[in-house]
Amino acid sequence: MLDTSQMVLLISGFWWVAYFTRLLHVVRRGNFRRMPRLYLWLSVYGTGIIYYLHNYTLEQRLQEHVDFTGLPLVGLTKVLISSGVVAYGYVLVARRYTTLRIPTVVDYLVLPMLVVCIVYMILAYENVPYTSLQIISNIFVSCINLTIAIALRPSMRSILRHERGHVRRVHHIWFVIFMICSALAALLYLIDGVDKLLQNAPVIDSPLYVAAEISRSIYMIALAILIGHDRYLFWIYYPVHIVTFIRLKQLAEQLQRETQAMTVYTMPVLGFQTLLKLDLAIYRLFITVMDLYMYLDSNSTLYKRIRAIDEADASYDTTIRLLTRLR
Amino acid sequence: MTLAQDRKIRSILDQLNYEWSQFTIEHFVAHVAAARQRPIVVSGVALHEVTGMCVSLPTRDYIFYDTRRHRAVQVHITLHELSHLILGHVSQVEYTSRLGDLQSILLHINTRIPVLQTNQHLWEEELEAEHLAHLIQQSVRTAKRLDALTRTDQASDVFIPPFTGDFVKGRSDEDA
Numbered sequence: 185m186l187d188t189s190q191m192v193l194l195i196s197g198f199w200w201v202a203y204f205t206r207l208l209h210v211v212r213r214g215n216f217r218r219m220p221r222l223y224l225w226l227s228v229y230g231t232g233i234i235y236y237l238h239n240y241t242l243e244q245r246l247q248e249h250v251d252f253t254g255l256p257l258v259g260l261t262k263v264l265i266s267s268g269v270v271a272y273g274y275v276l277v278a279r280r281y282t283t284l285r286i287p288t289v290v291d292y293l294v295l296p297m298l299v300v301c302i303v304y305m306i307l308a309y310e311n312v313p314y315t316s317l318q319i320i321s322n323i324f325v326s327c328i329n330l331t332i333a334i335a336l337r338p339s340m341r342s343i344l345r346h347e348r349g350h351v352r353r354v355h356h357i358w359f360v361i362f363m364i365c366s367a368l369a370a371l372l373y374l375i376d377g378v379d380k381l382l383q384n385a386p387v388i389d390s391p392l393y394v395a396a397e398i399s400r401s402i403y404m405i406a407l408a409i410l411i412g413h414d415r416y417l418f419w420i421y422y423p424v425h426i427v428t429f430i431r432l433k434q435l436a437e438q439l440q441r442e443t444q445a446m447t448v449y450t451m452p453v454l455g456f457q458t459l460l461k462l463d464l465a466i467y468r469l470f471i472t473v474m475d476l477y478m479y480l481d482s483n484s485t486l487y488k489r490i491r492a493i494d495e496a497d498a499s500y501d502t503t504i505r506l507l508t509r510l511r
Numbered sequence: 512m513t514l515a516q517d518r519k520i521r522s523i524l525d526q527l528n529y530e531w532s533q534f535t536i537e538h539f540v541a542h543v544a545a546a547r548q549r550p551i552v553v554s555g556v557a558l559h560e561v562t563g564m565c566v567s568l569p570t571r572d573y574i575f576y577d578t579r580r581h582r583a584v585q586v587h588i589t590l591h592e593l594s595h596l597i598l599g600h601v602s603q604v605e606y607t608s609r610l611g612d613l614q615s616i617l618l619h620i621n622t623r624i625p626v627l628q629t630n631q632h633l634w635e636e637e638l639e640a641e642h643l644a645h646l647i648q649q650s651v652r653t654a655k656r657l658d659a660l661t662r663t664d665q666a667s668d669v670f671i672p673p674f675t676g677d678f679v680k681g682r683s684d685e686d687a
Contacts, residue, residue, distance in 0.1 A: 448641035464652040467583075467661060468645070474584045475562065500583045500661035 188389050188397040189241035195401050196235055202408050203232060220281045227273060228411060230265045235404055237262035238325075238373075239397065240318050240388045247314065256309045259321050263301055267328040272298070275332060284339040290332060297328050315388070319377045326374035333367050354418055358410050365403035372396035418459055425462050429454055431508040432469040436476065442486070443479035447472065470504060486510070512642055520643050523597060524650070531654035536586050539647075540574075543593060547572075551596070553589055563588035567601040583661045587644070590660075594643035600636045 207225075236242050237258060247258040272294055278284050301324035308317060340363065376392035409419070433451065440447065449472040452465040474494060480487035493506045529542055544551040550571040555578035558564065562580060566573045574596075576588040595601050651660055 448637050460652050460655070460657070463657055464648060467648070467657065471584060471587050474581060478562070494581050494584075495579070497581055500581075503581060503583070 186389060186394050186397075187241075188394055189239055191397060191401060192236060192239045192242060195404060196232065199232060199235070199404055199408055203229070203411070206411055220277050223273060223277045227270045228407065230269050231404070231407060234262055234266045234270070235400065238266070238322065238400065240315065240393075243318055244314060254309070256305050256314075256317060256321075259305055259317060260302060263298070263305070263321055263325055266325050267294070267298055267301075271329045271332045275335075278336075278339075284336075284342070286339065287335055290335040293331050294328050297324060297331075300324070301328075316381065319380050322373050323377040326370040326377070329370045330367065330374070333363075333370070354421060355410065357420055358406050362403050362406040362410060365399045365406065369396045369399040369403065372399060422459055422462070425459065425466065426454070428504060428508050429462060429466050429469065432466060432473060432504070435507060435510060436469050436472045439473060439476040439480070439486075442484075443476055445476060445479040447476060449475070466504065470500075470507070473507060512638060516639065517642070520598070520639060521646060524643060524646050527597070529650075531650045531656065534651050534654060534656040535659045536589055540589070540593060543597060544572075547596070551593070555585065563592045565592040565595050565601055567596070572596055572601070586660055586662065590644045590647060591640055594640040594647070595636065598636070598639055598643060600640065 237246070243258050243262065247256065250257045275286050275290055275294075279286055301321060304324075305317060305321055308320075312320075372392050373396050376390060376396060379392065380390065429452075433454070436451065449468065451472075452468055454465075457465070473490070477487060477490040477494075480490075482488075489510055490507070493503060493510075496503075496506075498506070527543065527546060529539065540551050540553055551574060552571055553574045553576070556575050557579055558575060558577040562577045562584070564575045566575075574589055574592040576585045576592070578585070580588065648657075648660060651657060
């Protein structure tokens with residue numbers, strides 16, 4: 185069975201490297217100290233910290249170093265950051281800075297659960313096996329975070345309906361992945377935690393737990409891509425771009441054969457390339473097609489179809505899509 | 512395209528000393544005009560047989576693109592014709608006091624089009640101009656400004672929703 189602590193350490197290494205470089209970029213722009221961006225950055229780094237702390241094995245190892253305090257410090261930190269700062273903090277900041285309506289029943293459910301969890305952890309620390317304490321605290325966190333997620337559901341649907349346009353559409357995809365995986369992870373923790381308590385199971389990395397950790401890792405990657413959107417956001421479209429390249433190249437080659445026209449354009453070659461290079465290659469093929477088709481017989485079907493696309497003067501992306509459908 | 516030609520064209524591009532992160536076609540044309548110390552007029556017309564043309568008159572340079580083409584193609588045409596100017600392919604049209612700007616332009620176009628694809632020298636110039644245009648596009652791509660060539664949505668600084676755009680309250684401490 186997968187050692188989830190190794191997986192978390194490996195992925196978090198890359199994640200923190202990505203975020204430090206991103207932070208430097210944002211610091212240069214200087215607007216991250218203002219609210220709500222300040223909160224968003226704090227909660228993102230908080231998410232990075234709890235990514236370690238939610239792993240049972242890693243939490244236990246850290247707690248061993250602070251055992252002398254007589255308190256479950258690591259567990260308390262986990263709960264306060266995860267349910268306090270990240271989840272409930274989001275509710276408070278969203279109410280303050282956005283027009284989203286978040287029902288007040290969230291406060292009546294979440295705050296008591298948070299208080300009960302913290303008090304229980306402090307009182308039970310000396311009397312309950314640490315693994316059981318971890319499981320119970322994770323159950324509390326799952327319940328709190330799922331409550332907030334359910335309360336935010338109508339607002340999230342409203343937000344996602346507004347996500348349109350080239351950049352926002354792909355941002356939408358990553359945001360959906362982020363939300364689904366974070367909710368799934370919370371749910372799996374809850375089910376796994378209850379199962380472990382009922383069975384008194386000593387195995388930490390049970391299948392449900394592993395599934396929860398994988399889900400968490402996916403949402404951490406999605407979060408990194410959402411924040412580093414100018415670099416990695418569009419990689420999710422890579423397979424689509426490969427297909428677009430191939431179809432456009434086939435169309436350009438067909439036009440070259442049929443027109444026998446002299447052309448100043450060289451055909452790009454498909455190799456392993458970054459998304460930016462692929463985008464430029466697609467652009468060059470687009471220009472080639474739009475130039476070469478003019479040399480076709482104006483009575484030919486292909487000429488008329490491409491002419492119709494040209495004259496429609498749709499957006500670049502739509503035009504590309506229409507051209508690839510000519511194949 | 513030989514290696515020597517490629518090096519020469521790259522050197523000319525470097526000498527432009529342009530900040531690619533600011534690229535828009537209008538900004539780039541203005542930069543080239545300032546570097547040449549000659550105004551460049553870019554204009555769309557309904558062209559026939561060619562998609563673009565550049566003409567150099569005593570007081571200014573003209574670039575024409577076919578308005579019936581897709582707007583992304585119009586940007587490319589402008590870039591290609593601008594490349595001719597940058598590479599010094601365009602010698603000034605002979606100007607007589609009897610002809611105005613418009614007549615000089617038409618005369619130039621009418622004499623150039625018939626020989627474009629048959630004249631080896633002119634064809635070499637077309638290849639060089641397209642090569643420079645390609646190098647410019649690579650620089651634009653490296654600066655992540657490809658959307659300025661394709662006229663797609665600008666990549667906005669979209670942060671975690673709902674803290675941008677339509678959902679931001681007026682009380683926000685930062686600009687919406």
